[in-house]
Amino acid sequence: MNMIRLGAVTKREVQRFLRIPVQTMISPWISATLYILVFGVIIGERIDFLESIDYIDFVFPGILMMQLIFGAYGQSAFSLFFHRWTKTITEMLASPLSYTEIVLGYIIGATTRAIVVSAGVYAIAVLFTDATFANVPLFFFYILVVAILFALIGLLIGLWAEKMEQLNMLQTFIITPLIYVGGVFNSIDMLPEKIHWLVKLNPIFYMVDGIRYSMIGYSESNLLYGAIGLGAACLILFVIVIHLFKIGWKLRS
Amino acid sequence: MYALEIKNLTKQYKDKTAVDNLSLTVKRGEFFGLLGQNGAGKSTTIHCTTGVAKITEGNITVMGHDVQAEYQQARDAVGLSPQDFNVDIFAKIEHSLDYVGGYFGMPKEKRKERINELFKLLGLEEFRGKAFQELSGGYKRRYMLARALMHNPDVLILDEPSAGIDVEQRLALWEYLRTLHGQGKTIILTSHYLEEVEKLCDRVAVIHKGKLIADMTKAEFTQNGNTLEETYLKLTKEAKV
Structure with a gap:
């Protein structure tokens, strides 16, 4: 691993999202502010939820997670697709960059954007909630692992997609619905018992629940299974993405 | 050691053979011209050399490094200016x-x-x-x-470097390429401006439908008072027949 080469890919990725701040940072901050205001403050004040937890404190970790996911996915998927579409990817393919350096550069860039967006969302939340931390190391574990996971999913989609709209398709038809039914806005206990198993099949549920536990100490899932599952998913996807870069799938003719 | 050595290169796309058993060498410090009609296989050969395209069969070495087995060393030795603005x-x-x-x-x-x-x-x-x-x-x-x-890099590959630029800029480019060549760089040039190739290159190869049909010095190309363009047209006409 050559740190100069890895640094160059990372720098390019970071400068790319800093170049378009309205799309990459300001837009998710506005979106998060609206979620916090509408679901947390306006509606939340009228919801008699859990005895010891305010509704806004319950939903905020999920809102944070949602922007983290969109930030990481959006960066890696759109960036890689853009590089394929404009053939800028050949700059990297014709250089001595190793496939691991290329993939890691994309991942670090996407994770950086996701963290910058999340930090902004957290700063906004401080105005409306306590935004506490129950377990700081666990909080950073979830932030990092989820960002890496969606950066990898973004790379897979960025490789596969032939049209720009295919990048949005996954976000619109799969990620967003899974987030909405993944316990961001409701406790699993608010749902009929016969569909609890369905919620537990949703990977987003474990991410939201994990980060919620790290912030307010409230959990509805087995955190250990969730954390192991997320870590394993990251590893498997990393191996797959490296392999696809190595064989040049949709990259080299 | 050659700057570039291509041995029995074949590049097959789904239903098309873009390069067909092509063998070619470029000496160190040479100014080498690669000619051919559109779709002849010039850019594909360059893409296989630089790692942009996969090799179906054969092998390529740049400054003695295999472009697949030692891809990092091989790519370190090459600078590519492609036809498209990528x-x-x-x-x-x-x-x-x-x-x-x-x-x-x-x-x-x-x-x-x-x-x-x-x-x-x-x-x-x-x-x-x-x-x-x-x-x-x-x-x-x-x-x-x-x-x-x-x-x-030691080897510079220029795929249509003067496409779309005006006469003054082209002349300035030629001057600069001559300077680079004088500094010992190996330059491989593809161009549709045969005048450019004639003025700059020491040796010229012609590819037709993925096959090498000529590989000669400029002097051999222009013998009997023919221009490079006349010889080139004659060769491609014969290849078509």
Whole structure:
């Protein structure tokens, strides 16, 4: 691993999202502010939820997670697709960059954007909630692992997609619905018992629940299974993405 | 050791053989012209050499390094200026060159120094803060050349470097290429301007439908008072028959 080469890919990725701040940072901050205001403050004040937890404190970790996911996915998927579409990817393919350096550069860039967006969302939340931390190391574990996971999913989609709209398709038809039914806005206990198993099949549920536990100490899932599952998913996807870069799938003719 | 050695290269796309059992050598320090009609296989050969395309059969070495087994060393030895503008058009050209230098493992100070040197040499100084899309056609070509030269490679591959630029800029480009050649760089040039090839190259090869149909010195090409263009047209006509 050559740190100069890895640094160059990372720098390019970071400068790319800093170049378009309205799309990459300001837009998710506005979106998060609206979620916090509408679901947390306006509606939340009228919801008699859990005895010891305010509704806004319950939903905020999920809102944070949602922007983290969109930030990481959006960066890696759109960036890689853009590089394929404009053939800028050949700059990297014709250089001595190793496939691991290329993939890691994309991942670090996407994770950086996701963290910058999340930090902004957290700063906004401080105005409306306590935004506490129950377990700081666990909080950073979830932030990092989820960002890496969606950066990898973004790379897979960025490789596969032939049209720009295919990048949005996954976000619109799969990620967003899974987030909405993944316990961001409701406790699993608010749902009929016969569909609890369905919620537990949703990977987003474990991410939201994990980060919620790290912030307010409230959990509805087995955190250990969730954390192991997320870590394993990251590893498997990393191996797959490296392999696809190595064989040049949709990259080299 | 050859600068470039291609042995029995075949490149097959789904239903088309783009390069068919091609063997070719380019000596170190040579100014080599690669000619052929559109779709003859020139760019595909270049893509296989630089790692942009996969090799179906055969092997290629650059400065003695196999482009597949020792791809990092082989790519380190080559600078490519492709036919298409495969550049992030929104990024400042100074930043884009900095990334490319980084891809080749150049430390920060060395990158900065090299960018200043290239911008000065190629007259890009006043555009360093501009995005690629803001440059005119001629300056875009200059940037492509700067990018290929960023890591100071031994072998320079130029695929249609003067396409779309005016006469004055073309003459300036030729002058600069001659200087680079004088400094010992191996230059491989593809061009549809046969005058350009005739003026610059020591040796010329012609590809037709993926096969090598000629590989001669410029003197052999222009013997009997023929121009390079006349010999080239004769060869491709014979190949068609």
